Amino acid sequence: MILSLSNGIFSKLRLEGNFAAVKRLGFQNIEFNMKSIKKEHDTDVYREQKALAASDLNCLTLHSAVLHVKDPIEVHQAVYYGKISLECARALHTSLVTVHSNVSKKLPRDVRERCLREIFGEIKPFAKQLGIKLSLENLSYNSTGFGKNVEQLEEVFGVIDPFGEMGITFDLCHALESKEVNNLLEAYGSRVCNVHLANKAHQPFTKETPELTAFLTKLRSFGYQGPITLELEHKTSLEEIAKSKTLFEKLLKKF
Ligand SMILES: [Zn+2]
Numbered sequence: 001m002i003l004s005l006s007n008g009i010f011s012k013l014r015l016e017g018n019f020a021a022v023k024r025l026g027f028q029n030i031e032f033n034m035k036s037i038k039k040e041h042d043t044d045v046y047r048e049q050k051a052l053a054a055s056d057l058n059c060l061t062l063h064s065a066v067l068h069v070k071d072p073i074e075v076h077q078a079v080y081y082g083k084i085s086l087e088c089a090r091a092l093h094t095s096l097v098t099v100h101s102n103v104s105k106k107l108p109r110d111v112r113e114r115c116l117r118e119i120f121g122e123i124k125p126f127a128k129q130l131g132i133k134l135s136l137e138n139l140s141y142n143s144t145g146f147g148k149n150v151e152q153l154e155e156v157f158g159v160i161d162p163f164g165e166m167g168i169t170f171d172l173c174h175a176l177e178s179k180e181v182n183n184l185l186e187a188y189g190s191r192v193c194n195v196h197l198a199n200k201a202h203q204p205f206t207k208e209t210p211e212l213t214a215f216l217t218k219l220r221s222f223g224y225q226g227p228i229t230l231e232l233e234h235k236t237s238l239e240e241i242a243k244s245k246t247l248f249e250k251l252l253k254k255f
Contacts, residue, residue, distance in 0.1 A: 006232070022057060028058055034081075060227045061096045064082055075115055078119050
């Protein structure tokens with residue numbers, strides 16, 4: 001497993017400052033979160049490419065800009081967010097992009113299905129053309145989006161991914177909040193290709209807990225070797241991020 005930091009935590013800083021803050025903490029790998037771009041629909045991906053090259057950081061994964069569509073009229077915007085995220089991933093030389101279902105949990109099932117079909121009908125072939133794998137993230141119960149448990153994710157996959165080509169970004173914080181850790185692992189353990197790691201409310205783990213140990217043990221039993229991406233709440237102090245980093249450097253040697 002490979003330690004990484006979501007740079008979304010420094011999204012208030014300009015890009016150079018954002019990468020510099022990640023470097024100062026001693027991380028080598030990042031998940032580039034599209035929140036780090038002032039306007040998520042900004043198309044100047046070469047600016048990000050240059051800043052990343054200058055920082056010498058390695059972009060392991062990218063978190064797509066997302067819009068939880070509440071009305072079919074918003075589908076085009078969701079497609080555009082998805083495509084510009086994929087362009088950015090290509091510029092940053094990563095081939096794994098985390099996406100949400102992009103549909104609101106408030107939509108009726110038939111409208112949800114139509115929106116899912118339209119959005120992913122465009123995003124999936126575009127990703128394929130760029131050689132990028134899409135990875136669907138499980139959401140928390142308090143998210144506006146659809147996809148918090150196995151039942152909901154199965155519905156989404158049934159519409160957008162009947163052949164099981166997409167991966168899962170397992171968000172431990174969301175799974176703990178929704179009390180779905182074991183169900184999600186049982187259903188998708190072998191499809192996990194990215195992990196968002198934080199305690200409830202995106203607080204950092206600074207000590208080993210029974211839940212964390214159980215999760216990492218299960219993950220290892222599936223042969224997982226991908227990123228462990230620390231995805232932390234905005235107000236987390238630098239000191240706490242450093243503590244969490246030290247903990248995971250130690251833990252990842254065991255797992
Ligand atoms: Zn996440």
